[in-house]
Amino acid sequence: MLDSALSGLPSGGAYALVGVAVVLLYRLAGVMSIAVSVFGAFGAFVMVASFDRGLSLGLAVPLGIVAGAVLSAAMGLVMAWLFPDSDAITRSVVTIGMAITLLAVSSRLFGDTPRSFPPLFPGSSFTVSGVVVTATNVLAVVLAIVLAGALWLLLHSTRIGVRMMAMSSRPVSAELLGVPLGLYTVAVWATGGAVATIAPILAAPTRQADFTSLSLLVVPGLAAALLGAFRSFTLTVLAGLGIGVLEALAVRWEAISTYRNALPFLVILVVLMWAQRAEVWDDAR
Amino acid sequence: MSPLLEITGLNVARSGFEIVNNVDLVAPAGEVTVLLGSNGAGKTTLLEAVSGVIPCAAGSVSLEGEYITSMRRGKRARRGLAHVEQGRTVFPELTTEENLLVAAPKTALGPAFDLFPSLEKRRHVKSGLLSGGEQQMLVLARAIVGSPKMLLLDEISLGLAPVIIQDLMPVVRRLADSGIGVLLVEQFAELALDIGDSALVLSRGKVVFNGSCEKLRSSPELLQGAYLAGADPEDEPAQTGGS
Ligand SMILES: Nc1ncnc2c1ncn2[C@@H]1O[C@H](COP(=O)(O)OP(=O)(O)OP(=O)(O)O)[C@@H](O)[C@H]1O
Ligand SMILES: [Mg+2]
Numbered sequence: 001m002l003d004s005a006l007s008g009l010p011s012g013g014a015y016a017l018v019g020v021a022v023v024l025l026y027r028l029a030g031v032m033s034i035a036v037s038v039f040g041a042f043g044a045f046v047m048v049a050s051f052d053r054g055l056s057l058g059l060a061v062p063l064g065i066v067a068g069a070v071l072s073a074a075m076g077l078v079m080a081w082l083f084p085d086s087d088a089i090t091r092s093v094v095t096i097g098m099a100i101t102l103l104a105v106s107s108r109l110f111g112d113t114p115r116s117f118p119p120l121f122p123g124s125s126f127t128v129s130g131v132v133v134t135a136t137n138v139l140a141v142v143l144a145i146v147l148a149g150a151l152w153l154l155l156h157s158t159r160i161g162v163r164m165m166a167m168s169s170r171p172v173s174a175e176l177l178g179v180p181l182g183l184y185t186v187a188v189w190a191t192g193g194a195v196a197t198i199a200p201i202l203a204a205p206t207r208q209a210d211f212t213s214l215s216l217l218v219v220p221g222l223a224a225a226l227l228g229a230f231r232s233f234t235l236t237v238l239a240g241l242g243i244g245v246l247e248a249l250a251v252r253w254e255a256i257s258t259y260r261n262a263l264p265f266l267v268i269l270v271v272l273m274w275a276q277r278a279e280v281w282d283d284a285r
Numbered sequence: 286m287s288p289l290l291e292i293t294g295l296n297v298a299r300s301g302f303e304i305v306n307n308v309d310l311v312a313p314a315g316e317v318t319v320l321l322g323s324n325g326a327g328k329t330t331l332l333e334a335v336s337g338v339i340p341c342a343a344g345s346v347s348l349e350g351e352y353i354t355s356m357r358r359g360k361r362a363r364r365g366l367a368h369v370e371q372g373r374t375v376f377p378e379l380t381t382e383e384n385l386l387v388a389a390p391k392t393a394l395g396p397a398f399d400l401f402p403s404l405e406k407r408r409h410v411k412s413g414l415l416s417g418g419e420q421q422m423l424v425l426a427r428a429i430v431g432s433p434k435m436l437l438l439d440e441i442s443l444g445l446a447p448v449i450i451q452d453l454m455p456v457v458r459r460l461a462d463s464g465i466g467v468l469l470v471e472q473f474a475e476l477a478l479d480i481g482d483s484a485l486v487l488s489r490g491k492v493v494f495n496g497s498c499e500k501l502r503s504s505p506e507l508l509q510g511a512y513l514a515g516a517d518p519e520d521e522p523a524q525t526g527g528s
Contacts, residue, residue, distance in 0.1 A: 159386050166376045166387040173374045176336055177388040178362040178431060 002131045004252055005245050007206070011220075012244020013140025014203035015264075018221025019228065019236040020148050021196040026230045028168045028188045032092045035075060035099035036196045037218035041211055042102065043068020043197030044204060045110045048117050057118055065197045071102075072193020073186050080182040084171075099215075106211050114213075117204035140202055144241065147195055148233040164188065196221075220244075220264035226271050243267060287350035289314040289466040290335070290366075290435050295344035297327070297334040297490075304330045306490040307344070310468075312435065317457060317467045319477045319498060321508070322487035328470045329371050331487070332437045335468075336368035337361050348435060365434035369441060371470075373420040377413025384412050384423055389430035397426035400456060418449040425456070435466045442473055454480050478502045 018037050025033040047064025051057060075098055083091050121135035155161035164184055166174040175181050199221070200214040207213070220243050228236030243264060250260035290312040297305035304327045312318040322328050333339045335346050337358040345354045353361050362368075376384055381404055385394050398405045401422040407415060412423055421441055428436060438457065442450040450473060458480040461467045471477035478484060478498040486494035486501070486508070494507060501508055 162383045162386045165379060169376045169378060170374055172338055174387060175358040176362055176368045178359055180359050
C-alpha cells in the first residue's frame with residue numbers, strides 16, 4: 001500500500017511543479033496559462049533528444065530547462081510587446097493559440113511516439129522499515145518544496161518580488177513608478193517555463209511519455225493550482241503531491257484504475273462545486 | 286535653459302473624442318503650477334498624456350528639453366517624472382513599506398517618513414487597510430522617494446477631510462521649494478491658488494486662462510467664468526462617468 005503510494009510521488013511532484021508554474025503566471029503575469037506545460041514538454045523533449053545524441057545527462061537536463069525557459073520567455077516577450085494593456089481573457093486566449101501551434105510544430109519535430117526518458121538517478125534507492133524509497137521519489141518531493149519555497153521567498157522578501165506583485169496588482173501605476181514591466185514579464189514567463197520543464201523531466205521516466213501526454217500535465221497541474229486558489233504555493237504543492245499519490249493508489253483497485261487519469265478532472269469538478277456553494281473563493285481571489 | 290516641463294500644441298483623444306485641445310503649458314522647476322477646471326474639463330486626461338498613460342494625438346511634451354512624447358511610461362519615470370494618479374492608487378495587498386519599495390530601495394525611504402511621520406506607525410500595515418488620508422499620503426510619499434524632478438498631482442485632496450487637505454497643501458509647497466517642479470490639479474481652487482505660482486484654467490480641453498495665481502485669486506469672476514464655460518450644457522462631450 002505505502003509502496004504504491006510512494007510510486008505516485010514523481011508524478012505528484014510534476015503536478016505540483018506545473019501547478020506552481022500556473023500559479024506564478026496567474027499571479028504575476030495575469031494569465032491562465034495552459035501553454036506553460038507545452039513549453040515544459042518541449043524543453044523535456046529537447047533534453048531527451050540531446051541525451052539520445054550522446055550528451056551527458058548532467059548537460060542535457062540544464063539544456064532542456066533552458067530551452068523550455070527560452071520558449072516561455074519568447075511568449076512573455078510577445079505578451080509584453082503586443083498585449084501590454086490587454087485584459088486577462090485576451091492574453092489567455094493568445095497563450096492557448098500559442099500552445100496549439102506549438103503542439104502541431106512539435107509533433108512534426110519529435111513525432112507522436114512515446115520516448116523513453118532516462119531516470120535521473122538510475123537504480124539508487126533505500127529501504128525505510130520495509131518500504132522501498134527511490135531517489136527519484138525523494139527528489140520529486142524535495143524539488144517541488146524547494147522550488148516553491150524559493151519562489152515564495154523571492155516574492156515576499158526581495159524588492160524585485162515586491163515590484164512584481166505591484167506590477168500584477170496595478171500595472172500602469174507600477175510602471176509610472178519606474179517598474180520595467182517588459183523585463184519583469186519576460187522574467188516571470190522564463191521562470192514559469194523553467195519550472196514547468198522540470199516537471200516532465202521528473203515524471204517522464206515513470207509514465208507514458210509522448211509529447212501530447214507530457215503537455216497534458218497541465219490538467220493535474222491546474223487541479224493543484226485550483227486547490228491552491230491560484231495563490232498559495234504551499235497548498236498547490238501539497239495538492240499536486242496528493243493527486244499523484246491518489247492516482248497511484250487508484251491503480252490498486254481494478255474497478256477504478258482505468259479511470260484514474262480522470263482523477264484531476266474529478267478534483268477540479270468537486271472543488272468548483274464546493275467553491276460555488278461555499279462562496280469562499282471571493283476573498284481568495 | 287529649457288523649462289523643466291514644456292507642453293506644446295497638445296491634443297489628446299479618448300474613444301475618438303478630442304478631450305484636450307491644443308494646450309500649451311510650461312512648468313518650471315521650483316514652482317507650483319496650478320491646473321484648474323470643472324469636472325470633465327480634461328485635467329486628468331492632460332496629466333495622463335504627459336506621463337504616458339494614454340498616447341498623445343498631436344503636439345509634444347518635453348522634460349528638461351528632451352522630447353518624451355512617445356517614450357515608454359517606465360522610461361519617463363526613470364527620467365524624473367512622477368505622476369500621482371487620481372483616486373489613491375495604492376497597491377492594496379502590499380504594506381505601506383512595500384508600496385514605497387516599489388518606487389525606491391529601502392535605504393531611500395527616509396524622506397517618506399520625514400514628510401509624513403504618521404506613516405511610520407503604519408509601516409507594516411497592508412495599504413488597503415489604511416484610511417483615505419493615509420493612503421493619499423502614501424501615494425504622495427511613494428512618488429517622492431523616487432526623487433523626481435517633476436511631480437504631477439491629480440486631486441490629492443479628493444475625498445479627504447478639510448483639516449487633512451490643509452496639512453497637505455503646505456507639503457506640496459515645500460516640495461516645490463526644494464526644487465521640484467509641481468503640476469497641481471485641484472478641486473479646491475482657493476487652497477491651490479494660495480500655495481501656487483502660476484495657474485491655468487482648462488475648459489472643455491482648451492486653456493482659457495494662463496497667468497499668475499495672484500491674478501486669478503484677486504478676480505473671482507475670472508475663475509467663475511471659466512467654470513461656468515465648462516458647465517455649458519450645449520455640445521458637451523458625452524459624460525461617461527468616472528475619470
Ligand atoms: N475612457 C474614456 N473614454 C471616453 N471618454 C472619456 C474617457 N475617460 C474620460 N472621458 C471623458 O473625457 C473628459 C475629460 O475627462 P477627465 O477625467 O480628463 O476630466 P477631469 O478634468 O479630470 O475631471 P474631474 O475633475 O472629474 O476629474 C470627460 O468628458 C470624460 O467623460
Ligand atoms: Mg480628473
